[in-house]
Amino acid sequence: MKINRVLLIAVLAMLTGPAMAVEIISASVERRNGHYHVSGVSIVQASPEFVFRTIMDYDNFHKLAGGLAETRFVDSEVEGELLGYTRFESCLLFFCKTVEKLERIEATPYTEIRTEALPEQSDFEFNQTRWILAPEGDGTRLTYEAEFEPDFWMPPVIGSWVIRRKLIASADLIGLRIEYLAKHGLTLAQIKDPDAD
Numbered sequence: 452m453k454i455n456r457v458l459l460i461a462v463l464a465m466l467t468g469p470a471m472a473v474e475i476i477s478a479s480v481e482r483r484n485g486h487y488h489v490s491g492v493s494i495v496q497a498s499p500e501f502v503f504r505t506i507m508d509y510d511n512f513h514k515l516a517g518g519l520a521e522t523r524f525v526d527s528e529v530e531g532e533l534l535g536y537t538r539f540e541s542c543l544l545f546f547c548k549t550v551e552k553l554e555r556i557e558a559t560p561y562t563e564i565r566t567e568a569l570p571e572q573s574d575f576e577f578n579q580t581r582w583i584l585a586p587e588g589d590g591t592r593l594t595y596e597a598e599f600e601p602d603f604w605m606p607p608v609i610g611s612w613v614i615r616r617k618l619i620a621s622a623d624l625i626g627l628r629i630e631y632l633a634k635h636g637l638t639l640a641q642i643k644d645p646d647a648d
Contacts, residue, residue, distance in 0.1 A: 472496065472630075473493055473494070473496075473622070473623055473626030473627055473630065474493060474494040475491070475492075475493050475622055476493060476494065477490070478490075478492075478615055478618050478619045478622065479491070479615070480611045480612075480614045480615040482611055485600055486577060486598050486599065486600045487597075487598070487599050487600065487611070487614060488597075488598050489595070489596065489598070489599075489614060489618055490595065490597075491595045491618050491619070491622050492592065492594045493593050493622045493623075493626050494588075494590055494591070494592055494593070494626075495590050495591050495593050495626040495629050495630060496589065496630045496633070497590060497591060497629050497632075497633035498586075498590070498591065498633070499562070499584040499585065499586055499591045501629070501633045502584055502591045502593060502629055503560060503561045503562075503564070503584055504638075505629050505632060505638070505639060506564055506582055507556075507558060507564060508639045508640065509523060509524045509535040509556070510522070510523050510524055510640075511639035511640050511642070512639070513537075513644075514628075514639050514642050515625055515629070516621055516624065516625055517620070517621060517624050518539050518617075519537060519538070519539045520538045520539055520549075521536070522536065522537050522538075523535070523536050524536075532555060533555070533556040533557070533558075534554065534556065534569075535553070535554050535556050535566070536551070536552070536553050536554075537551070537554070538550070538551050538552075541601075548574075548603055550601070550603075551572075551573060551574055552573040552574065552575060552578060553568065553569045553572040553573055554566040554567060554573070554578070554580075555567050555568075555569065561584060562583070562584055562585070563581065563582065563584065564580075564581070564582040565579070565580070565581050565582075566578075566579065566581075567579050570602075574601060574602055574603060575600065575601055575602060576601070576602045577598070577599060577600045578597070578599040578600075579597065579598050579599070580595070580596065581594075581595070581596045582594070582595055583595075583596070593622075593626070595618075595622070
């Protein structure tokens with residue numbers, strides 16, 4: 452079954468109540484030693500197994516997180532190495548840039564996902580992320596941590612403010628979409644990508 456992403460977003464926007472109730476616990480952005488340090492914690496009403504499988508679906512992850520133009524797995528010449536590619540439009544005030552990232556992915560099923568960008572094939576001097584999943588009642592406590600330094604200019608004070616806003620909006624959107632998928636027994640692969648038309 453294919454579902455149009457625009458329709459899905461509209462449905463999510465109308466839904467309220469405890470069945471669709473992402474709880475944002477914290478969100479912070481700091482700049483230390485030339486790197487941005489980002490962290491956020493939310494509670495999502497879906498099992499850690501479901502959340503893990505959904506986040507690990509790189510071929511379809513762009514349907515989950517807003518602002519991503521493309522995500523996909525990439526073949527590696529190194530046996531056993533898992534690589535993922537991401538392309539998104541990064542805008543800061545009037546400055547917009549297409550940003551690409553190729554990253555190595557390592558995961559511990561249902562508890563942790565770690566990525567590290569390959570700088571020579573990314574628009575980052577340094578980029579590491581970590582998703583930590585833990586059971587929380589009937590749902591999942593989802594912790595996101597990232598440390599990065601883009602290889603393009605970002606004004607430090609305004610940059611931190613914009614990143615924090617995007618972090619909160621993304622956490623809310625990702626959580627709502629995961630909850631919707633879990634509640635209706637769907638996967639990201641079943642959600643139609645409007646760019647494919």
